[in-house]
Every structure is written in C-alpha cells, then in structure tokens.
Amino acid sequence: xxxxAGFRLAAYVRSHRVHQVSLALLAVLxxxxxxxxxxxxxxxVLADSAVLVVPFLAAAARSLLDxxxxxxxxxxxxxxxxRVREVTAGLLAAFAACLVFAALAMAWxxxxxxxxxxxxxxLAAGLVLHVLSALTGVxxxxxxxxxxxxxxxxxxxxxxxxFVGMLLISASPLYWLTVxxxxxxxxxxxxxxxxxxxxxxxxxxxxxxxxxxxxxxIRRARP
Amino acid sequence: MxxxxxxxxxxxxxxxxMREVDAHLSPGDVVELAGPNGAGKSTLLRLLAGLLRxxxxxxxxxxxxxxxxxxxxPTGQPFTVSRYLDHMARVCxxxxxxxxxxxxxxxxxxxxxxxxxxGSAHKVGLAQALMTEPGLLLLDEPFAGLDTGTRAELQxxxxxxxARGTIVVVSDHQGGLRGLPSLRHWTLVEGRxxxxxxxxxxxxxxxxxxxxxxxxxxxxxxxxxxxxDLGTFLERMRGEGYxxxxxxxxxxx
Numbered sequence: 001x002x003x004x005a006g007f008r009l010a011a012y013v014r015s016h017r018v019h020q021v022s023l024a025l026l027a028v029l030x031x032x033x034x035x036x037x038x039x040x041x042x043x044x045v046l047a048d049s050a051v052l053v054v055p056f057l058a059a060a061a062r063s064l065l066d067x068x069x070x071x072x073x074x075x076x077x078x079x080x081x082x083r084v085r086e087v088t089a090g091l092l093a094a095f096a097a098c099l100v101f102a103a104l105a106m107a108w109x110x111x112x113x114x115x116x117x118x119x120x121x122x123l124a125a126g127l128v129l130h131v132l133s134a135l136t137g138v139x140x141x142x143x144x145x146x147x148x149x150x151x152x153x154x155x156x157x158x159x160x161x162x163f164v165g166m167l168l169i170s171a172s173p174l175y176w177l178t179v180x181x182x183x184x185x186x187x188x189x190x191x192x193x194x195x196x197x198x199x200x201x202x203x204x205x206x207x208x209x210x211x212x213x214x215x216x217x218i219r220r221a222r223p
Numbered sequence: 224m225x226x227x228x229x230x231x232x233x234x235x236x237x238x239x240x241m242r243e244v245d246a247h248l249s250p251g252d253v254v255e256l257a258g259p260n261g262a263g264k265s266t267l268l269r270l271l272a273g274l275l276r277x278x279x280x281x282x283x284x285x286x287x288x289x290x291x292x293x294x295x296x297p298t299g300q301p302f303t304v305s306r307y308l309d310h311m312a313r314v315c316x317x318x319x320x321x322x323x324x325x326x327x328x329x330x331x332x333x334x335x336x337x338x339x340x341x342g343s344a345h346k347v348g349l350a351q352a353l354m355t356e357p358g359l360l361l362l363d364e365p366f367a368g369l370d371t372g373t374r375a376e377l378q379x380x381x382x383x384x385x386a387r388g389t390i391v392v393v394s395d396h397q398g399g400l401r402g403l404p405s406l407r408h409w410t411l412v413e414g415r416x417x418x419x420x421x422x423x424x425x426x427x428x429x430x431x432x433x434x435x436x437x438x439x440x441x442x443x444x445x446x447x448x449x450x451x452d453l454g455t456f457l458e459r460m461r462g463e464g465y466x467x468x469x470x471x472x473x474x475x476x
Contacts, residue, residue: 003310003313003314004314006310006313007310007311007313007314010302010310011300011301011302014301014302015300015301016301068300069297069299069300070297071293071295071296071297072297072300074269074272074274074291074293075291075293075297075311075348075351076314077274078272078273078274078289078290078291079311079314079315079351079355080314080315081287081288081315082273083273083274220276223269223274223275
C-alpha cells in the first residue's frame with residue numbers, strides 16, 4: 001500500500017500537475033502575507049492560513065487522484081490485492097501531498113506573516129488546524145475526484161461549492177454541521193482558539209471522517 | 224474457483240450484461256473466452272478479477288494473487304517502461320525482468336509510456352500481469368497488436384503457467400491459444416455463458432473427462448464415464464488434487 005501511495009505521488013510530481021496548485025498557492029501566500037500582522041495576532045494569522053489553504057489542498061488532492069488513468073486504477077487494485085488497498089493508497093498519497101502544502105503555508109505565515117513570535121500553545125494550535133486543513137482537503141478533493149464525479153465541470157463546481165458551503169454554514173449558528181472553518185478564524189481572533197480547539201477539532205474530524213467514509217463507500221460501487 | 228448464478232448490470236435500471244452464469248475453474252485450467260463485441264467479455268474478466276462485484280450470485284474461491292492484462296494498456300502516465308514496471312514490482316513484490324526478456328522488451332525499457340506503439344504498450348500490460356506469479360491470470364485480447372515472435376512466445380508462457388496450476392482466462396478473437404490441447408472454450412452470448420467442447424457435444428449418456436495437465440512432470444489422461452456419474456467423478460478427482468474437467472459436455476458440475 002505504501003509502495004502504491006509512492007507510485008501515485010511520483011506520478012503526481014512527474015506529470016507536473018503538482019505545479020498547478022503550488023504556483024497558485026505560492027501566489028496567494030505572497031499576497032496574503034505581503035504585510036506582517038501586528039504582534040498579538042499570531043493565532044489569527046495561523047488560523048486564517050489554515051482556512052485559506054483548504055480549497056488549494058482540495059484541488060491538490062483531486063488532481064493527485066485524477067492523475068492516474070482509470071484503467072491504471074484497476075491494474076493497481078489488482079496488483080495491490082484489492083480495491084480497498086488501492087483506495088487507501090490514493091488517500092494516503094493525497095494526504096501526504098496536502099501535508100506538504102499545508103506545512104508550506106504554515107511556515108510561510110509563521111516566518112513572513114507576523115511581527116511577533118507565536119507562543120507554544122498557539123503554534124501547536126496552528127499546527128493542528130493545518131493538519132485538519134490537510135484532512136479536509138483530502139476529503140473534499142476525494143469526493144470531487146473523477147472516480148466519483150466523471151465530469152470535470154461538475155467536479156470543479158462541486159469543489160468550489162463545497163468550500164463555499166463550508167464557509168457559509170460555519171459562519172452560522174449551525175457551524176457544527178460542517179468543518180467549522182469560520183469558527184477557527186473567529187476564535188483565533190478572540191483569543192479562544194487554544195481553549196476551544198478540542199471541541200472544534202472533534203467536530204472537524206467527525207465531518208472529515210464522514211467525507212472519507214462516503215468516498216470509500218462510493219468507490220466500492222464505482223471502481 | 225466457482226461462479227454460482229452470477230448476474231451483473233452496471234446500473235439498477237440497466238439490462239443485465241450477464242445472467243445466471245455458472246462455471247467452475249480448477250487449477251491449471253486455460254479458458255478461451257469468445258463472443259461478439261459488446262457481449263460482456265471484458266466485464267466478465269473484471270468480475271473474475273474482483274474489480275466488479277456481481278449484482279446477483281457469487282464468485283468464490285478466487286486465488287489470492289491475480290494478474291490482469293487489459294486490452295488497452297493505459298499509456299497516459301509520466302514514466303518510462305522500466306520505471307513503471309519497477310513501481311508495479313514494488314507494489315506486488317514481483318520481478319518483471321525475466322518476463323520483459325521473454326516478451327522481447329529490452330529495447331523498450333527506456334521508452335516513455337506515452338511514446339509506445341499499441342503492441343509495445345500491450346507487452347507492458349502483459350509483463351505487469353505476469354510478474355505477480357498469479358494464481359489467476361486474466362488476459363484481455365492478449366494477441367492484439369503483438370509481433371509474430373511475441374505471439375509465438377505467449378502460448379508456451381500460458382502452457383507453463385497452467386502446468387504450475389495457474390487458472391488462465393483469455394478473451395480472444397484471434398484463436399491464439401488454439402494449439403493448447405487442454406483449452407476450454409467459453410462463449411458469451413446475450414449475457415449467457417456456454418461452454419463448448421472443441422469437437423462438439425459428447426456422446427449421449429457418456430462424458431469424456433480429461434484429467435491432469437500436460438506439462439513438465441504431468442500427463443493428460445482421458446477417461447469415459449456415464450454422464451450420470453460425472454459430478455461425483457469430478458468431485459472425487461478434484462478432491463484428490465487433480466484439475467479434472469469435462470471435455471465433451473457443456474457444463475462442469
């Protein structure tokens with residue numbers, strides 16, 4: 001399974017699809033962090049960064065999963081010993097790619113986006129949020145990948161709608177009905193991120209798990 | 224490996240591609256699968272591979288290691304032939320180099336997959352399927368586009384694998400395996416699978432049974448039994464580890 005995940009990552013990098021997201025992400029990070037935030041806003045910078053990267057991570061996950069031709073997915077499943085291993089390897093590869101992009105965003109924000117130095121708990125909270133962003137990106141990207149949505153137009157529309165939907169719902173009192181992206185940013189601005197992090201991470205993980213399980217179930221029916 | 228009352232359709236409201244398919248495959252069996260275009264041969268191979276799940280019935284006893292060579296190898300991948308096969312070898316723990324040599328692929332190893340001709344791409348598909356040392360080998364139109372030398376080599380390869388106990392199912396319009404004495408013939412027409420003996424139906428009341436697989440250290444034996452005793456005889460032979468099958472009746476019981 002690890003070997004198959006490595007194969008998919010290698011295909012993603014060698015096909016140059018990796019540049020599509022990396023160029024767009026670098027441009028956005030450069031603009032967003034063009035001026036450093038004043039001291040005391042370190043949590044906000046990190047939380048905003050974690051929210052901002054979600055659509056890029058979803059696009060990266062979708063692009064990675066779509067790199068492999070459909071027929072190769074079948075061959076990979078047969079060679080790896082089953083469909084579940086093939087699906088898991090794809091998700092692992094997508095998570096690895098998303099983690100790299102999320103780490104890049106967090107490092108950029110920490111080094112160039114703030115005047116002060118974040119405290120240990122704030123830095124740890126920022127790290128957790130970026131890992132949650134990577135997982136959210138994997139789930140959204142997987143659910144909009146070609147194996148689930150064969151039409152590229154529908155797929156990209158679903159990806160954008162999914163992200164916008166998450167923003168809108170998480171800005172409402174029903175924020176617990178999705179990954180609460182806006183609440184991450186809001187609590188960071190109100191210095192409540194560290195204390196509310198367990199609750200927010202729990203809600204986020206629940207929806208991420210639901211998304212990933214849905215993807216696996218759909219893939220069982222749609223090879 | 225047994226297919227029991229297998230039916231399949233792609234979507235709920237679609238017509239069934241396959242209906243009530245019953246078949247038994249013993250170690251060493253080589254099956255030539257024929258049928259008109261669109262009959263569902265590739266679908267049957269994907270069902271046998273476990274890539275699709277039957278919508279009715281069940282497929283049981285599938286060998287743990289399966290090799291699948293597709294009719295069209297997916298060349299749209301950013302690798303050279305050797306790098307691709309290296310990746311696949313890491314995935315399945317196989318060794319592709321002996322097979323590349325037998326399939327005359329030496330000159331292709333540093334060629335990008337995108338630049339391969341149809342026949343060359345086909346060889347890559349065959350190599351990745353063969354390197355797994357499969358218990359079940361599924362070949363979809365394996366002779367299409369192959370050069371004469373590789374076509375000639377493929378039949379001995381299939382015979383060797385069969386002698387080692389591999390079940391080989393080949394979707395083939397070109398009759399490339401007709402020289403194999405133990406070849407079984409399946410025909411898929413309008414969703415129904417029929418097994419036909421090469422020489423036609425067996426004599427009334429009796430069934431000819433061929434036991435064993437021709438190959439290194441084995442011998443094929445022909446036995447004639449009353450048709451009523453066929454099931455019992457086959458069960459007994461298979462129970463003792465011999466890949467027995469009927470050669471002059473339509474259905475293996």
